[in-house]
């Protein structure tokens with residue numbers, strides 16, 4: 001086991017067995033994510049990227065193999081304990097933004113801190129601070145339907161990093177954005193990585209995301225086919 005690892009997958013296999021025919025989405029994948037990485041899991045549609053991200057993020061459990069988060073074997077945790085680990089340790093950015101529609105940008109960002117039991121005044125000031133840091137302070141009182149896709153995704157990034165998680169997982173974060181907006185979003189995440197050491201793992205087949213990765217893991221048919229370091 002690598003003592004520096006944030007998350008480590010060992011020979012993970014995932015079989016979806018709910019349908020008529022079982023689907024083997026991952027076949028013996030091993031990888032380690034260390035602090036400070038800016039890593040892209042790349043590969044064609046159906047290669048297993050989202051499945052792998054879900055395992056690294058404690059959203060799902062492997063059929064075989066193990067995932068360790070800060071050395072802790074996730075298979076030993078209950079659903080509730082995994083939810084707690086996600087709340088405190090992991091930030092998520094999804095392709096569909098997933099902001100709560102009735103809440104303002106500020107309230108969406110604050111929500112994570114509310115769940116963590118942070119007192120109201122501190123919650124508010126930390127959420128505002130992050131929005132301002134990310135250059136979107138003026139969006140604080142807007143609701144999702146009053147924002148563009150790019151603005152909503154910036155708010156989603158603010159929400160993902162507000163509690164300073166150990167790891168941020170971003171599943172196809174630029175999928176619904178035009179390339180200029182996607183580039184600005186990636187600039188923002190690079191800045192968080194460089195200046196605050198936020199660790200990012202992306203899944204994407206978008207060339208724009210792939211070219212920014214400092215480490216690239218190519219998935220094909222549920223296996224890591226090759227790895228590149230830049």
Ligand SMILES: Nc1ncnc2c1ncn2[C@@H]1O[C@H](COP(=O)(O)OP(=O)(O)OP(=O)(O)O)[C@@H](O)[C@H]1O
Nearest residue numbers: 016023024025043044045046047048049050051052
């Ligand atoms: N909940 C599920 N039930 C059954 N099969 C699933 C489920 N989720 C994913 N799969 C299958 O597992 C395989 C890998 O899917 P996954 O979504 O991980 O790939 P992906 O590389 O992220 O693809 P995309 O880029 O299209 O999102 C695919 O064959 C997919 O159809």
